[in-house]
Amino acid sequence: MSIPAEKVRERLHALRSRMEKKHIQTVILWDPDNQYYFSGFKAISYSRPIVYWIYEQQTAYIIPELEDLHAEENAYTDSFHVYHERYNKGSNDTSFLDPFIRLLQNLPSDTRIGVEYEVMPAYVYQAVLDHGHDVVDIGEDIIDLRSVKDEEEIKWLDEAGRLSDVALDASFRHLKTGMSELEFDSYGDQAFLQAASEKYPEVVVGYENWTCSGIRRSAMPHLHSSTRTFESGDPVVHSRQVWINGYRAENERTFLFKDQATEEQKKLLKLAVDAQQAGMQAVKPGVRACDVDLAAYEVIKEAGFEDYIDHRIGHGLGLSEHEEPYLRFDNERILKEGMVYTIEPGIYVPGVGGFRHSDTVIVTADGSRSITHYPRSYEEMLIE
Amino acid sequence: MSIPAEKVRERLHALRSRMEKKHIQTVILWDPDNQYYFSGFKAISYSRPIVYWIYEQQTAYIIPELEDLHAEENAYTDSFHVYHERYNKGSNDTSFLDPFIRLLQNLPSDTRIGVEYEVMPAYVYQAVLDHGHDVVDIGEDIIDLRSVKDEEEIKWLDEAGRLSDVALDASFRHLKTGMSELEFDSYGDQAFLQAASEKYPEVVVGYENWTCSGIRRSAMPHLHSSTRTFESGDPVVHSRQVWINGYRAENERTFLFKDQATEEQKKLLKLAVDAQQAGMQAVKPGVRACDVDLAAYEVIKEAGFEDYIDHRIGHGLGLSEHEEPYLRFDNERILKEGMVYTIEPGIYVPGVGGFRHSDTVIVTADGSRSITHYPRSYEEMLIE
Known part of the structure; x- marks a missing residue:
């Protein structure tokens, strides 16, 4: 059921038009409802963060291993970065911050990043700031699209x-x-x-x-x-x-x-x-x-x-x-x-x-x- | 029912001991469960922020008018700052940010503030930073006390x-x-x-x-x-x-x-x-x-x-x-x-x-x- 693929494409297209106007190259979504709206996937998430990255062309999800089957069935996304609660799982990522920091480091140095100012927690926001990127609020645009x-x-x-x-x-x-x-x-x-x-x-x-x-x-x-x-x-x-x-x-x-x-x-x-x-x-x-x-x-x-x-x-x-x-x-x-x-x-x-x-x-x-x-x-x- | 007054006093005392050790003069709590633990008051809060300030001696609550009776019945606190969704209510505060900024401005300029890094949203955290205070994470201490x-x-x-x-x-x-x-x-x-x-x-x-x-x-x-x-x-x-x-x-x-x-x-x-x-x-x-x-x-x-x-x-x-x-x-x-x-x-x-x-x-x-x-x-x- 969830959301039809063409709707997700339409919504991403609309968001990217706004990103282009504001010279934003990457959006990092934290809010589960926003993630669902732009990907078709929504998890029950308490203490294991899920982060959805929207680039100019691609998208990527950071998810706990707990959600990998669920996300693969439901999320229209180009890639997954799975973190684990045990070693020996094919990667040493044991916190969402491991792939998160890597994705931040992979961005070109002059990237302008849109985040939800009303939702992203301070420690994650500070991590984004620490990488020297230009950070702006994308929340109003998303409200506008979703309304x-x-x-x-x-x-x-x-x-x-x-x-x-x-x-x-x-x-x-x-x-x-x-x-x-x-x-x-x-x-x-x-x-x-x-x-x-x-x-x-x-x-x-x-x-x-x-x-x-x-x-x-x-x-x-x-x-x-x-x-x-x-x-x-x-x-x-x-x-x-x-x-x-x-x-x-x-x-x-x-x-x-x-x-x-x-x-x-x-x-x-x-x-x-x-x-x-x-x-x-x-x-x-x-x-x-x-x-x-x-x-x-x-x-x-x-x-x-x-x-x-x-x-x-x-x-x-x-x-x-x-x-x-x-x-x-x-x-x-x-x-x-x-x-x-x-x-x-x-x-x-x-x-x-x-x-x-x-x-x-x-x-x-x-x-x-x-x-x-x-x-x-x-x-x-x-x-x- | 809620929480007995002496328990709230004990918990505030324990938190203040930790504040003193870390030279923190003010804690700003955003998480509803933390607010409940240290005050006995927990609201259903979606789009109307509630903020609990713990000073060295006093406490203060910022609440929407919607919650004033409820908070007055349940919160052990020294003062309330109520914001309204209409003018003519005895104050011009129409967003939680109105009293929030005022309380920030009232702090001595060298105040060290403890916030929950994992919970406080970016725009609020940025507002605290903008006032030039020293901001540190109090989250770990609270986890320790609550555990x-x-x-x-x-x-x-x-x-x-x-x-x-x-x-x-x-x-x-x-x-x-x-x-x-x-x-x-x-x-x-x-x-x-x-x-x-x-x-x-x-x-x-x-x-x-x-x-x-x-x-x-x-x-x-x-x-x-x-x-x-x-x-x-x-x-x-x-x-x-x-x-x-x-x-x-x-x-x-x-x-x-x-x-x-x-x-x-x-x-x-x-x-x-x-x-x-x-x-x-x-x-x-x-x-x-x-x-x-x-x-x-x-x-x-x-x-x-x-x-x-x-x-x-x-x-x-x-x-x-x-x-x-x-x-x-x-x-x-x-x-x-x-x-x-x-x-x-x-x-x-x-x-x-x-x-x-x-x-x-x-x-x-x-x-x-x-x-x-x-x-x-x-x-x-x-x-x-």
């Missing part, structure tokens, strides 16, 4: 959206007071994993979710799910990202156990739903990122709760959890067809609760469409 | 081990041919999340797992679980990490659907089990990391399969997926009581399959004990 999705990527995004709906549907079908946040999540996990298994052989699927329940926890936008159990009167923010073949959809709902809920909680839930609608309607080609943020902001300000907004309205989405460009008040970047965003204005009032839906939308020729469809109306989010 | 676990940490490690056993037990109870890798995982997920929910209110629990089934996939040690379904004759490597309150246990089993399995597959499974036993028995205070690696290596070499070892025998474990020090052939570090390791020799033979158990062991006064207990014998890993 507009092609039809192959959109196919997988749509599928991720569909699977996230399957998950939400299953979690909501089991919803009741007395269950824990983690249990609520787990019904969705299992249902969408089964759905994915039935349809696709050997595709990589994954997910991440968290549920913040009750007045105190829901007012903190990013907490891991816990063992806390739902009670009547709880607002609950349930967040889920699902990915398939690397591409992600985000699908979040805030619901309220209505029996013990206060009028203010209901009002805020409705406000969050309305603000999200305003944000989603503002998305179209040609508008600025900040205009989308503003559309939701104005709805919230109108109701007098603008002091309880803690974050931007959304972020780009695709291969990474959060991708630039961000939909925030100070970003004047123009939206283009094929960009993908979460729309998720949040209102967090201490002592009352937190309220936020998130859907994932694709910018289309004349507006946008959501790839996540689970019901989001105020009425449907009031739970018995 | 020996105290009784509070061991309490949670034991609990993580117990929960990982609950998960494996549930997955194995449902095991049959025709189920997908993802489904197999999901039974374990759900069971241990329920078990954790029943026992602990409001504790953060999480997990990561992957299952590589069949001859081709099992021979690749690190693949995400897929939709592939189990068939008779498959060797299957099932890997799981579970964490509670930050602390992790790793629990992996290789099993074999025996009806269609070959004699060579059975032999290799038995060899992997025996090699792991040899490794586990070698763990005790005073031996070198490489001695443990060698113990398993010799068992595999004796059987003639040393060319099919792709990786070291294990890694440290605690707050992070993989922690130094590593149990590898070239590491002469001496094991001490309180260190925690995975023991997981692997044999990967193309065309036959991959074979690896992993258990998590704690070095004790006179040997070691495993915190993961799921059956691991050869006979029990042969599945009908």
